[in-house]
Amino acid sequence: xxxxxxxxxxxxxxxxxxxxxxxxxxxxxxxxxxxxxxxxxxxxxxxxxxxxxxxxxxxxxxxxxxxxxxxxxxxxxxxxxxxxxxxxxxxxxxxxxxxxxxxxxxxxxxxxxxxxxxxxxxxxxxxxxxxxxxxxxxxxxxxxxxxxxxxxxxxxxxxxxxxxxxxxxxxxxxxxxxxxxxxxxxxxxxxxxxxxxxxxxxxxxxxxxxxxxxxxxxxxxxxxxxxxxxxxxxxxxxxxxxxxxxxxxxxxxxxxxxxxxxxxxxxxxxxxxxxxxxxxxxxxxxxxxxxxxxxxxxxxxxxxx
Amino acid sequence: xxxxxxxxxxxxxxxxxxxxxxxxxxxxxxxxxxxxxxxxxxxxxxxxxxxxxxxxxxxxxxxxxxxxxxxxxxxxxxxxxxxxxxxxxxxxxxxxxxxxxxxxxxxxxxxxxxxxxxxxxxxxxxxxxxxxxxxxxxxxxxxxxxxxxxxxx
Numbered sequence: 102x103x104x105x106x107x108x109x110x111x112x113x114x115x116x117x118x119x120x121x122x123x124x125x126x127x128x129x130x131x132x133x134x135x136x137x138x139x140x141x142x143x144x145x146x147x148x149x150x151x152x153x154x155x156x157x158x159x160x161x162x163x164x165x166x167x168x169x170x171x172x173x174x175x176x177x178x179x180x181x182x183x184x185x186x187x188x189x190x191x192x193x194x195x196x197x198x199x200x201x202x203x204x205x206x207x208x209x210x211x212x213x214x215x216x217x218x219x220x221x222x223x224x225x226x227x228x229x230x231x232x233x234x235x236x237x238x239x240x241x242x243x244x245x246x247x248x249x250x251x252x253x254x255x256x257x258x259x260x261x262x263x264x265x266x267x268x269x270x271x272x273x274x275x276x277x278x279x280x281x282x283x284x285x286x287x288x289x290x291x292x293x294x295x296x297x298x299x300x301x302x303x304x305x306x307x308x309x310x311x312x313x314x315x316x317x318x319x320x321x322x323x324x325x326x327x328x329x330x331x332x333x334x335x336x337x338x339x340x341x342x343x344x345x346x347x348x349x350x351x352x353x354x355x356x357x358x359x360x361x362x363x364x365x366x367x368x369x370x371x372x373x374x375x376x377x378x379x380x381x382x383x384x385x386x387x388x389x390x391x392x393x394x395x396x397x398x399x400x401x402x403x404x405x406x
Numbered sequence: 407x408x409x410x411x412x413x414x415x416x417x418x419x420x421x422x423x424x425x426x427x428x429x430x431x432x433x434x435x436x437x438x439x440x441x442x443x444x445x446x447x448x449x450x451x452x453x454x455x456x457x458x459x460x461x462x463x464x465x466x467x468x469x470x471x472x473x474x475x476x477x478x479x480x481x482x483x484x485x486x487x488x489x490x491x492x493x494x495x496x497x498x499x500x501x502x503x504x505x506x507x508x509x510x511x512x513x514x515x516x517x518x519x520x521x522x523x524x525x526x527x528x529x530x531x532x533x534x535x536x537x538x539x540x541x542x543x544x545x546x547x548x549x550x551x552x553x554x555x556x557x558x559x
Contacts, residue, residue, distance in 0.1 A: 119455025119456065120486045120558055120559050124486060126459075126484050127484055128481070128484050129481075130433050130479055131481075132465065132478070132479050133476075133477070133480075134476060134477040134478070134544070135474065135475050135476045136429075136473075136474050137472065141429065141474075143429060144431070145431040145463060146432055148433050148435045148461070150451075150459065152454065152486075153452045153453060154454075188454070288454055
């Protein structure tokens with residue numbers, strides 16, 4: 102939410118930069134004139150205005166979709182970005198908040214700051230925080246780190262978790278109020294001096310997906326037609342499925358074409374992977390994350406008898 | 407002796423006097439505020455980026471018998487402020503010109519350019535650095551004012 106409301110006017114706009122709070126603005130005018138042919142000069146007083154501080158900040162969830170999780174996962178991070186779009190330094194106190202419409206609650210939610218500024222939560226390097234100081238236009242990446250409950254939850258269950266940030270300067274003032282801080286005023290540009298944003302955890306048990314398709318060497322099936330089989334192997338959900346092995350029987354009334362078995366276009370030994378009219382292709386562990394989604398293709402040919 | 411007195415008189419006639427001025431100038435800043443449901447200009451106190459400030463320069467002829475003429479008021483637009491187009495005004499007939507070179511030269515907007523070569527273009531209000539108002543006469547004991555608006559960046 103970026104809403105800036107003047108203390109004294111009804112204009113509403115947002116900005117990310119402006120003259121810094123405390124800046125001195127001066128105006129002075131010079132006069133020259135004549136009287137009876139003689140020239141004179143005069144100078145006005147100097148009027149001084151000091152730029153007040155506008156408290157305005159954004160907090161935004163950085164997850165493009167709900168983060169897929171499994172029951173029992175530990176220390177799973179949701180990412181947020183907090184930006185000071187006001188014109189002076191402020192301290193923001195941070196609170197975890199769960200949306201009332203959530204299907205489940207997480208355990209041990211803690212807020213961390215991206216201490217090494219790499220955008221990735223690292224429990225060994227990032228620090229747990231309760232507040233953060235930001236100068237004008239500065240940003241901080243924050244994480245809510247939580248444990249997902251072990252109990253069985255239906256796929257699609259969502260827990261919406263957020264960070265609620267409160268400006269220490271504004272200290273609960275309504276947007277129409279301002280207060281004197283030293284030589285200038287602080288004007289509240291954010292409703293009640295606070296803003297919040299939410300991201301979601303979504304339960305999704307991992308599934309191994311297999312999709313088999315075939316193509317023919319001729320328009321129709323005849324004796325001698327070659328059938329090219331393709332098995333697509335992929336994963337649903339995030340995490341690791343261990344020791345994946347693809348087994349498939351050669352269809353009846355067909356015979357396996359020797360040396361046709363491949364994994365991702367790489368030939369496999371018939372001696373190791375074709376036995377008793379069945380192919381067996383070990384793929385191993387498949388790990389899927391929100392940014393890495395591996396896909397495998399097992400292919401082989403058979404001839405119609 | 408006579409020649410000396412005449413020379414001294416001529417010297418006085420051409421000398422610009424920086425003190426003993428009978429016309430004074432005072433400047434004040436104002437900002438809009440909602441008062442009892444209506445918008446009014448009040449003395450500027452709280453200014454934040456985006457605020458429009460009205461600067462008013464008041465001229466007072468403190469001499470009860472003498473008219474001042476050829477009054478030139480020059481106001482450099484404050485740093486961090488942008489002049490708002492067509493807001494320079496006077497309480498009496500006046501001529502307004504602008505500068506884009508810090509007050510070295512002044513002209514009407516249609517003759518003001520910034521940049522050089524291929525980047526040369528007609529100046530816009532936010533390019534103006536200084537404003538000059540020319541008031542022909544200020545009667546004895548009279549008060550007039552000139553003003554302009556600018557926005558805090």
